[in-house]
Amino acid sequence: MSKSLISRRPLFGRGSSAVPTPGERRLSALQRLGWKPYFQQQLTLEELNDCEPLRVMAVHRNQLDLAGENGERALPLTPALVSDDVQRRPTIGDWLLLERGSGKFLRLLERSSQFQRMAPGARQLQMIAANVDSVLIVSSCNKDFNLSRLERYLALVREAGCRPYLVLTKADLCAETDTYTEALHGYPDLPVALVNSLLPDSVAQLRQWCLPGETIALLGSSGVGKSTLLNTLSGEQLAATAGIREDDSKGRHTTRHRALYPLDWGGLLLDSPGMRELGLVDVEQGFAATFGDIGALAGNCRFADCRHDSEPGCAVQGAIESGDLDERRLRNWRKLERELARNSRTLAEQRAGDRALGQFYREVQGHARERKLRGD
Ligand SMILES: Nc1nc2c(ncn2[C@@H]2O[C@H](COP(=O)(O)OP(=O)(O)OP(=O)(O)O)[C@@H](O)[C@H]2O)c(=O)[nH]1
Ligand SMILES: [Zn+2]
Structure with a gap:
């Protein structure tokens, strides 16, 4: 294993020998790594027998550092692990299923939560x-x-x-x-x-x-x-x-x-490294939950398509005037809403571009096959 952060410290060194304080649950080695029923439920009986789950503890350029019931190991990043779909690539915190014995990567378990952002300076998800x-x-x-x-x-x-x-x-x-x-x-x-x-x-x-x-x-x-x-x-x-x-x-x-x-x-x-440029993307629900007050006020505006600028009967502007809503908050709501829309557009364009490129390659390959069959 390369000189990784987890390899600097024995994973279960102090942890496993620590006596639980009263009221503290005694956790298995896997539970101490964050294993939960949500992941267990995704395994078939066969998989429970033949496979082992390991958690991604760190991601390096060429390998993943994994930890499981039987300790730590490194997994080289083979093409099977580097999917074209960024969201299907293992990231830190993921659970991977590996074949017992051979250590072969089988699949990525469904995530209970995931964090993503627009990569700074790039037009793609990270x-x-x-x-x-x-x-x-x-x-x-x-x-x-x-x-x-x-x-x-x-x-x-x-x-x-x-x-x-x-x-x-x-x-x-x-x-x-x-x-x-x-x-x-x-x-x-x-x-x-x-x-x-x-x-x-x-x-x-x-x-x-x-x-x-x-x-x-x-x-x-x-x-x-x-x-x-x-x-x-x-x-x-x-x-x-x-x-x-x-x-x-x-x-x-x-x-x-x-x-x-x-x-x-x-x-x-x-x-994680300082996230200076945390571009928001695909977080519409989280955004609505964070600005629930503005959403509720907007529902009371006279016009359904109110832009909360200077329209008569605007409940949002009314709340700013009465001091119930901070103007800064409205400004940020606008800014983040614009950013979300912009990033969604960029992603949609990029996905459409990827699809068109895929189609182009398939066509080129098809023509090449036809030529070969004709003996050109
Ligand atoms: N006095 C004082 N200094 C602190 C406190 N927290 C952090 N520091 C100092 O602030 C500096 C930066 O702290 P880091 O822990 O490296 O910051 P970080 O958030 O991990 O930074 P990145 O790794 O760049 O994301 C260090 O010199 C710390 O000693 C605190 O509560 N009080
Ligand atoms: Zn309004």
Whole structure:
């Protein structure tokens, strides 16, 4: 196996020997990797006998790092694993079914959730992670804090059907944390924790959100402290962290690639490189859920096709005037709606282009076959 993040640490080293605290369920090795009835139900009796499920813990250019009941192994990325359909390619968190003994890849199990985005600078989808249960949206108590970005993350997390939590880091560097908690009054359903990511006692409160057998993803801009949180929560230096440039509150990218880290008490944390350009695509439901208030107001506008600009009887503008709706929120709603529409169009064009190209190749191959049959 190449020098991977999981191979730096024995997977079940401290985990399996840790005595469960009272009330804590005793999990099997597979459950500690996030195995659930949802995946088990997808296996036939034959498969239960002849195959073994393994989880993708890290994705490298030429191989996947897998972990299963019997430990870790690397799987070279063969053509069978690199599907033309980006969404069918194994991503971090996926469960793969391998033949016992030969280790041959058989299939990818259906995902309980998946994260994807428009690849920055490219006109295609990119998978971020699969089978995540909860997401810790991480922001620091400085200029990184941004409600519009939070709404973007929430649309993504809600679309995936995952539970969102907000972690505000660097509380120790901030004299006025109230400013941040007050700004969050409009989000009563979003649990919030203020932490100093460097202190074990401070991050201990997050354990209630990182339950045994659950997969928790860390999502947030570069430099907000995701890797620091991971290290402090796990009590080990699992990920490299970097200093922040004080002048612009922006961090440097330090997390090189995505990896899934098993924690002592049976939860798994997914650390990913800073997602500066998290292009939204195919998240219509998550978007509607995040902006439910605007959707409900729009239903009360006088005109069904109201653009919520300056139309008479616009309930959305009415709510802004009365102070019930933040203008920033409406602006962000418009911006994200435009982005979603643009990315859907791009994807549709790209898919149509792929289909046309496929058709062209099939025709060329057909002509070549005909010529061969005729003996040309
Ligand atoms: N004082 C203080 N410093 C923190 C806190 N959290 C993170 N830092 C520091 O902020 C810097 C950036 O933290 P990282 O953990 O590398 O940030 P990251 O989010 O993983 O960044 P990427 O890997 O680039 O996505 C490091 O120097 C940390 O020590 C905190 O709560 N308090
Ligand atoms: Zn309106």
